[in-house]
Amino acid sequence: LGLPPAARVNPSKPFKPDYNAVREAIADILDKEGYDDGSTGPILVRLAWHSSGTYDKESGTGGSNGATMRFGPEAGHGANAGLEVARDLLEPIKKQFPWISYSDLWTLAGAVAVEEMGGPKILWRPGRSDKAGDACPPDGRLPDASQGAQHIRNIFYRMGFNDQEIVALSGAHALGRCHTDRSGYVNPWTYSPTTFSNLYFTELTDTKWKKKKWDGPEQYENPAGDLMMLPTDMVLVWDKKFKKHVQEYAKDQDKFFADFAAAFSKLLELGVPFDSTTPKEVAASALERRA
Numbered sequence: 483l484g485l486p487p488a489a490r491v492n493p494s495k496p497f498k499p500d501y502n503a504v505r506e507a508i509a510d511i512l513d514k515e516g517y518d519d520g521s522t523g524p525i526l527v528r529l530a531w532h533s534s535g536t537y538d539k540e541s542g543t544g545g546s547n548g549a550t551m552r553f554g555p556e557a558g559h560g561a562n563a564g565l566e567v568a569r570d571l572l573e574p575i576k577k578q579f580p581w582i583s584y585s586d587l588w589t590l591a592g593a594v595a596v597e598e599m600g601g602p603k604i605l606w607r608p609g610r611s612d613k614a615g616d617a618c619p620p621d622g623r624l625p626d627a628s629q630g631a632q633h634i635r636n637i638f639y640r641m642g643f644n645d646q647e648i649v650a651l652s653g654a655h656a657l658g659r660c661h662t663d664r665s666g667y668v669n670p671w672t673y674s675p676t677t678f679s680n681l682y683f684t685e686l687t688d689t690k691w692k693k694k695k696w697d698g699p700e701q702y703e704n705p706a707g708d709l710m711m712l713p714t715d716m717v718l719v720w721d722k723k724f725k726k727h728v729q730e731y732a733k734d735q736d737k738f739f740a741d742f743a744a745a746f747s748k749l750l751e752l753g754v755p756f757d758s759t760t761p762k763e764v765a766a767s768a769l770e771r772r773a
């Protein structure tokens with residue numbers, strides 16, 4: 483019938499997927515004592531982004547539809563180092579709700595993580611289906627942190643984003659940290675890496691960033707040496723067109739939240755062939771339910 487197995491159990495009771503239950507289950511795995519800064523939220527945001535950011539608007543390939551990072555070629559791409567941690571975290575939830583596709587689950591996890599860490603509501607709707615390993619996008623679709631403004635534009639314009647959206651998305655680096663054993667870089671971008679805020683932009687504009695003296699890859703550090711910026715982060719203040727948006731978001735957190743929510747939702751939906759009848763939002767967020 484093409485229906486999920488659960489739909490066939492009791493034909494008199496039509497199967498209705500409970501996305502709110504999945505949201506609750508995701509919210510419940512975020513706090514994790516002893517892991518990084520105490521939250522798995524940041525790495526779930528990174529998984530949602532890396533599974534979506536392979537999209538190429540010309541060929542229509544890549545993007546979140548497919549969850550092809552389950553397979554060897556894509557899981558092994560250098561940019562995805564460490565993301566097995568996030569995929570493994572979601573595996574018990576996939577087992578608990580076998581009717582949800584990995585691609586819907588990974589993107590929903592990113593949206594729920596942003597919301598639960600204090601960020602804006604991210605409009606999310608289901609409709610992604612999982613593809614086989616031969617649908618893996620080629621390596622090199624995700625950005626390289628050691629490069630400059632032209633590279634960032636090439637990568638994000640290929641997905642269909644503009645300069646303002648690039649800067650808005652970049653505010654997600656308020657979250658999480660770099661790991662020497664994953665990317666080679668070290669440290670978080672802000673002092674509140676488990677709270678979604680506009681601190682990334684205030685750090686960029688207010689702090690004196692200097693090139694870090696070490697054997698590792700080129701990165702920038704604050705005077706205390708405990709916060710970091712990647713070369714691709716510094717580009718946002720070195721490039722005048724990017725910088726004006728950085729300054730706006732540093733001053734106006736509400737504007738940042740609204741623009742981030744729009745751009746992140748767009749990112750998670752790139753290349754997804756939604757049925758035109760799918761409502762833009764199917765479920766209240768876990769946060770709203772708990773309120």
Ligand code: HIF
Pocket residue numbers: 524525527528531564625626627628634651652653654655657658659660661662664665666667712714715
């Ligand atoms: Fe990241 N990003 N990102 N990123 N990223 C890292 C970590 C996170 C780039 C590079 C890196 C975005 C854009 C870019 C998050 C979310 C987003 C790391 C460190 C690198 C090197 C990985 C590690 O060592 O563990 C580059 C070059 C980007 C293009 C400018 C997005 C906008 C900011 C799209 C985005 O949402 C998150 C969250 C993390 C933290 C992960 C963690 O484990 O804590």
